[in-house]
Amino acid sequence: MPLDIITGLQRGDEGKGAIVDRMLATGVYSWNVRFQGGANAGHTVTVGDQKLILHLIPSGVMHKKVELGLGQGMIIDPFGLREEVEQLVKLGIDVINRLYVSSGAKLVMPWDKMLDWAIDRVRAKAVGKKVEEGGGVATTQRGIGPAYANAISRDGITVAQLIRPKVLEKRLEVVVPVINCTIRGLQQELGLSNDELPEISIAEAFEQLKPIGEWLTPMACQLHNLLRESLMSVSDKWVLAEGGQGRFLSVDALCSYPSCTSSITTSNAVFAGLGLEMKKEWIGKIIGVVKAYQTAVGNHPMPTYIGNEYQAQIQEVGGEFGATTGRKRDCCWLNALELREAARFCDVIYVTKLDVLTNIPLIPIATALVLNDDPFTELPETWDEYMQCHPLYGINMPGWTGDISGIRKTEDLPRQARIYLAKIARITGKRIIGVGVGPEREQYCT
Missing domain, CATH: 3.90.170.10 (Adenylosuccinate Synthetase, subunit A, domain 3)
Structure with a gap:
């Protein structure tokens, strides 16, 4: 119908x-x-x-x-x-x-929100303004842009991958080094320390994501x-x-x-x-x-x-x-x-x-x-x-x-x-x- x-x-x-x-x-x-x-x-x-x-x-x-x-x-x-x-x-x-x-939907990962925050500040810096002054795109800071960008560049994670622990672990081994390269570049551009804009640990990311994958499994289809x-x-x-x-x-x-x-x-x-x-x-x-x-x-x-x-x-x-x-x-x-x-x-x-x-x-x-x-x-x-x-x-x-x-x-x-x-x-x-x-x-x- x-x-x-x-x-x-x-x-x-x-x-x-x-x-x-x-x-x-x-x-x-x-x-x-x-x-x-x-x-x-x-x-x-x-x-x-x-x-x-x-x-x-x-x-x-x-x-x-x-x-x-x-x-x-x-x-x-x-x-x-x-x-x-x-x-x-x-x-x-x-x-x-x-x-x-x-199962084919891409996911907003915790680091996507962090990237969203940092990237908009680079945009604002480029025009000599603060984000609050209209210097950036003024995103919702919910990680949407970085998540879509990672999906298109094949550095995202799907629902299907999240709910399969072994697949997720292998996926993180590929994705996280790419994300960390971006984070290091943002640290340098914005003058931020690793405490302020931390790199991602593969092991910690897996431990954080595995339980949410288990929760999501019954709904994935x-x-x-x-x-x-x-x-x-x-x-x-x-x-x-x-x-x-x-x-x-x-x-x-x-x-x-x-x-x-x-x-x-x-x-x-x-x-x-x-x-x-x-x-x-x-x-x-x-x-x-x-x-x-x-x-x-x-x-x-x-x-x-x-x-x-x-x-x-x-x-x-x-x-x-x-x-x-x-x-x-x-x-x-x-x-x-x-x-x-x-x-x-x-x-x-x-x-x-x-x-x-x-x-x-x-x-x-x-x-x-x-x-x-x-x-x-x-x-x-x-x-x-x-x-x-x-x-x-x-x-x-x-x-x-x-x-x-x-x-x-x-x-x-x-x-x-x-x-x-x-x-x-x-x-x-x-x-x-x-x-x-x-x-x-x-x-x-x-």
Whole structure:
């Protein structure tokens, strides 16, 4: 049966988890799977009066009849995964018996986080700044970049290798000397001692990793075979694939590189990230999620930054603080150039957090950018050029007032809110299938 896909069309934090939750509540899905990224994404799960922030386990964890999968395109921190599982088990949520981890997934090793920290400081040093001043990429420090880099350079470790002690020991004998060469170079460049940035001991690494491999063994599997079985069946149970981050954090987004994540975040990555062959009949809906405004954390080109009193208002009302980093998100008006580009990767649109813009008197949308006094309507090809751009607001529309959180039909929204949605649909060329008007599962319009 079909594989439906949910991806973000901005820079992450679009509210994809809430959409996944609503879709799984329909009861038509048997699987909720992730296909890329790692613990650099985050979503909040509410259990009674407690809130958990999960970074690896898919958003459907609260749906007890849904199987959960972590695909081979992911970079998985096994220690972080164990921590998430243990938190859920303490709250009485059965996850161990329905969590399936691809044996082909690469792993974030303890040294990857250390490398992440050090490498960003080398970048900052090269431009004469501190990381905190925007000198580096401002990564989440969760080891994602080094882990992906090691995977591509064939110096990574897979789930399959981790859960086999003899294989793991031999693998460490090859990998650790390579990592230590990098560490010694970083020590020299940053003037750090071995105590501050220690080299890796093969024996100590094995003793640290062997127990986590034993813990992970019951969940490790050839996930792609299980998914193929579901997709090829005649049952009415579907697969829902959930992307992390968003289009403009994708490593293949020209205008964002290198201020991006280390994986391809769009629907293009789904089949490879799940280890599946691409079959047209398996593709269901590709749903792109767009927040009614834009946000970003870190050193990103955001020409539509809201530089007035509404910045703090949107941050507060929208709860714009990173689930992974805790940092305040920069809030920006919509950028039509980005919307058009991102919409190429989806069939339909879901707009979230429309309610956050309530009571803002004038809402602009950038329809062009200006670089060196020249206006243009295509995104720049480099991050450097994009950082120098200024917006041209071709759309400036009056806002709306009143509480819209109780509205369930799009046609019942205030007229100006409907006009705003119509402009998003016209810019993207995609049909809007849902509109979020509040944080709760039932607070959305169709």
